[in-house]
Amino acid sequence: MNVLITGGSGLLARNWAFEKKEEFNIFLSVHSRFFEIPGTKKLLLDLGSSLSIIKAIELNKIDIVIHTAGLTNVEECEKNPKLARLVHVEYSRNIAYVCNLLEIPLISISTDHLFKGDKPFLGEDEKVAPQNVYAETKAEAESVILDICPDALIIRTNFYGWGPSYRSSFSDWIINSLRKNSTILLFEDVFFTPVNATILAKVIHLLASKKAHGIYHIGSDERISKFDFAIKLAEVFNLNKNLISRGSLISKSNLIRRPLDMSLSNLKVKKFLDIEIGTIEDHLLILKEQENLG
Numbered sequence: 001m002n003v004l005i006t007g008g009s010g011l012l013a014r015n016w017a018f019e020k021k022e023e024f025n026i027f028l029s030v031h032s033r034f035f036e037i038p039g040t041k042k043l044l045l046d047l048g049s050s051l052s053i054i055k056a057i058e059l060n061k062i063d064i065v066i067h068t069a070g071l072t073n074v075e076e077c078e079k080n081p082k083l084a085r086l087v088h089v090e091y092s093r094n095i096a097y098v099c100n101l102l103e104i105p106l107i108s109i110s111t112d113h114l115f116k117g118d119k120p121f122l123g124e125d126e127k128v129a130p131q132n133v134y135a136e137t138k139a140e141a142e143s144v145i146l147d148i149c150p151d152a153l154i155i156r157t158n159f160y161g162w163g164p165s166y167r168s169s170f171s172d173w174i175i176n177s178l179r180k181n182s183t184i185l186l187f188e189d190v191f192f193t194p195v196n197a198t199i200l201a202k203v204i205h206l207l208a209s210k211k212a213h214g215i216y217h218i219g220s221d222e223r224i225s226k227f228d229f230a231i232k233l234a235e236v237f238n239l240n241k242n243l244i245s246r247g248s249l250i251s252k253s254n255l256i257r258r259p260l261d262m263s264l265s266n267l268k269v270k271k272f273l274d275i276e277i278g279t280i281e282d283h284l285l286i287l288k289e290q291e292n293l294g
Helices: 011-020 049-059 075-077 083-103 132-149 169-181 197-209 226-236 267-273 281-292
Strands: 002-006 026-028 041-044 064-067 107-110 153-157 186-189 212-216 244-245
Touching: 002 011, 011 197, 064 083, 075 083, 075 132, 083 107, 083 132, 083 267, 107 132, 107 197, 107 244, 132 153, 153 197, 169 186, 169 226, 186 226, 197 267, 197 281, 212 267, 226 244, 226 281, 244 281
Parallel strands: 002 026, 002 064, 026 041, 064 107, 107 153, 153 212, 186 244
Antiparallel strands: none
């Protein structure tokens, strides 16, 4: 199977490629940043042009599109809402149009930031209530994709993994800081259900194999605060957890408004696939094993 992943220089695309490159022919779309992952191919692709996307899909006989491209910096989205809307909404519109036109399965990666943040373990039927520009444009992208391409699969999630040298992931930042004996502050009032990026890729491919469509939430079985996640990560990697300080998002008036509770229920996907997603410690042990394997 020929798999095209947009946002090919990003965290999820890279982890996805490393996990699945022996199983599929992975094509990573890039805009300007070049890099090499042995066993994959890169495509220069203009997501602002439907014609560019059509040509790439037809020329490379793409069987499925994984749309991961996005602007994940919440502050940057707030400062530049036009760019956020271009990347999230208009690029998604083009991808959905082409996939629907060519009858190519589309999987689009959304976010867990879409809700007010006052309830835990939200399900797929919960009404979105975006708190910032990032969430607004991601929610709009979901609607645009499903309007144009009704058979598309939308994945709401929060993932971590090994980031590229030019952009550390959340887990990278914690590990690297503690290894440098630097003190770090993590919010104890922000909750989420993080999932290892490689586990995320595996579950999504299972959904695709069963032709799932619509919205699915994929996260770990546990809800955890950012602070406790860092503590657990330090324990798994045998790092000094005393360097981790407790903080509060509520006290940070200089930050763009975010939901305090982003935890998602994974019951729908577990029931549909008849699988277990795993605990946070399960996924962190996989992260540690990946480092041990190089």
